[in-house]
Amino acid sequence: MGRQLPNLVSNLMPRLVPGLILLAVLTPVLAGLIGAVLPATGWFPPLGGQLVSLAPLQALWAEPGLATSVLLSLFTALTATTLSYALAMGLLALLVGTGAAGRLVRLISPLLSVPHITVAVGFLFLLQPSGWLARLVSPWATGWDRPPPVNLVPDEAGWALIIGMVAKEVPFLLLMGLSAASQIDARRLLDEARLLGRGPLAAWALVVQPQLGRRLVLPVMIVLVFSVSVVDMALVLAPLTPAPLAVRILTWFRDPDLSFQFIAAAGAVLQIGLAVCCCLVWAAAAAVWARAVRLACAGGWRLSVPRVAGRAGHGLLLVFAVLPCVLAALGLASSLIWAFADIWRFPDALPSRWGFRGWALGGDGLVRAALTSAALGLSAAAVSVIAALIWLETTSFATVRRTEGMMYLPLLIPQIAFLFGLQILLIWLGMDGRPLTLLWVHVVFVFPYVMLSLGPSWRRFDVRFADVAASLGAGPWRRFWAVKLPILLIPLLTAFAVGFAVSQALYLPTVFASNGRVATLTTEAVTLASGAGRQTLGAASALQMALPLMVFLGADFIGRIRFRRFSWFGV
Known part of the structure; x- marks a missing residue:
């Protein structure tokens, strides 16, 4: 016993x-x-x-601007995820098998440790009419001696929110992609495809990317669901008239009129529907892409690109992939400057007096x-x-x-x-x-x-x-x-x-x-x-x-x- x-x-x-x-x-x-x-x-x-x-659902449908909130949530989520995935895949195509991969990861991975709301606040400090970006180019380049009447953050279409999410999600998908690339030995697959006569672009798009895509389904779905329901970044970067659906649900939930609890619950169910819709759209697009890859392989498509065009494309891809992260880094630097600024008048590029006023307040x-x-x-x-x-x-x-x-x-x-x-x-x-x-x-x-x-x-x-x-x-x-x-x-x-x-x-x-x-x-x-x-x-x-x-x-x-x-x- x-x-x-x-x-x-x-x-x-x-x-x-x-x-x-x-x-x-x-x-x-x-x-x-x-x-x-x-x-x-x-x-x-x-x-x-x-x-x-069905009274809660009927009350939800009667809320003004609901369709706009739903469309804004769908647009920002699908656009941010698509851009993040495309840029991460492009960086992987450039970096796999090179020593530059580790250096770039070390440069942008600190963004992973920064909370989303911190990145959003950084974009706010950077892109406001009186933000650091306007200060850096004023008055010598713009002639502005006071903040211009231009509102970049937040914007009605949600592009500030999209760029903020891209800055956060590209490093995440890049790290997940590098891990997946090591599992499938992407360098060996590229070399074998080149030996069979495929060009660099065809070797990546037709051989490596489909296998990476299958291993990145879970990370991409996590990014997609988060993007369609993000609240903290949306409160800072998204338009509020009307706001994305997730922000409006939080507003209904906090309303002192308790009848809005039923509307908030109905909105929560609708939010699940939006997440499912986004995932189905992504799955359908992935199926179409997989079909196109199979047809390209069956047709012997080599996808050759002139060397000059290829180098130019590499440079543009690197710029577009790193630009959101650079903007995020500048925003974080702006936040640090404000943390130790006592007096900072427009259009001064730096505070005229430093101190700990913010910490004291x-x-x-x-x-x-x-x-x-x-x-x-x-x-x-x-x-x-x-x-x-x-x-x-x-x-x-x-x-x-x-x-x-x-x-x-x-x-x-x-x-x-x-x-x-x-x-x-x-x-x-x-x-x-x-x-x-x-x-x-x-x-x-x-x-x-x-x-x-x-x-x-x-x-x-x-x-x-x-x-x-x-x-x-x-x-x-x-x-x-x-x-x-x-x-x-x-x-x-x-x-x-x-x-x-x-x-x-x-x-x-x-x-x-x-x-x-x-x-x-x-x-x-x-x-x-x-x-x-x-x-x-x-x-x-x-x-x-x-x-x-x-x-x-x-x-x-x-x-x-x-x-x-x-x-x-x-x-």
Whole structure:
């Protein structure tokens, strides 16, 4: 009996642990969807909704400007995702197999650690009529001695929001694409296609890109769903008359007239429909492209381009791909300048007096928000990394194929759609505003990104190292702690830093899970962007940049210290 119990536990662990982790991740999502769908059908007894009816949907259709909000959401999401995907693929075509790939990734990957709202605030500081861009060219090039009557941010068509999202999503898709390119050995495929007579463009478009596209379906869908339902960036960069649908849902939810809760629920259901619509449009476009590739291959199309035209195309592609990231970097620099500016009059390119006015005006509020953000981010990242290690160590390949896709469900459903219902459930259970509840909701979103970052490296681990340790008498725990964990320390630290950065960027989950009672740097930045002084907003943005950067630098420092002995071998 004493031997049977450990065997029973070891047999149950691969089945029990994944189920518990999935339950913890999916319960808020499913509960939130139920909590949104029921009020959307008119049934919500706490507010007097006793009967199922179409009244909420009818009230939603009657809202002025709804069609414009829907079209704006669709246009910005599909355009931003298409541009991000095209630019990332173009950069991959230029960089795969070259030493420039690592250098470019190091240059633009810091944008990944910056929250979306920080990038949006940077664009606001850069592109406003009195923004830094106008200051840099005034008055010597424009003759402006006062801000021009030109409104670039926000614009009615949503292009500022599109450019802001492209600046954030191109680095993400580029990193995902480089990981996928290493899995399919893209350099070898390109060389073989060239040996068969294909030109560089044909080799990439007809051989490598289709295989990369299949492996990037999940990252692209995550970007697409996020883009169609983004709120924090839209509050700063998108038009508000009318606003995108996700912003209007948040407005209805916050309305003091409780009858708007039913309209908000109906809007949440419509938001899910928009996300599904965007995914179907993307899938249809991918199918058309795949058909075109097959026809091109069958027809022997070599897609040759003159050398001069090819070089010019490479240069233009590099400019268009890097331009949004450069604008984002300039915006972040503008935020840092405002954080330490006391007096900065137009059209001066730099402040006439530096100081800490913004920090003094922010006072204890910014300090408390920073401490809360740091504690919440570190806790969410730690819990997510531990859960990911347990998942990766206990799941079999068959379990992974059956269930792992389900853990990405929180990223494939618009946040505004199920967080609305989740808050209703949390209020009903008396769990809203509690620190553990807020941590749980953050982990729901952080854990999938940690798995995206850590999973591929963990599964490529060479088991022969563990086999050698086993032959020397090391048990399972000894092999894990002394062999596997040290070898995979850098991917582990990277996943932790990614998890921290994701937690810092969460706006809607923080607002809904805390019921507005917990202030983080992201929620403070959104609030300050609506009307506070630029110095205070710049100080909040500076802190938002500093926290993830410190964690990434700390992870890099630990990795370098741990593996410094290998520097003797040029590693």
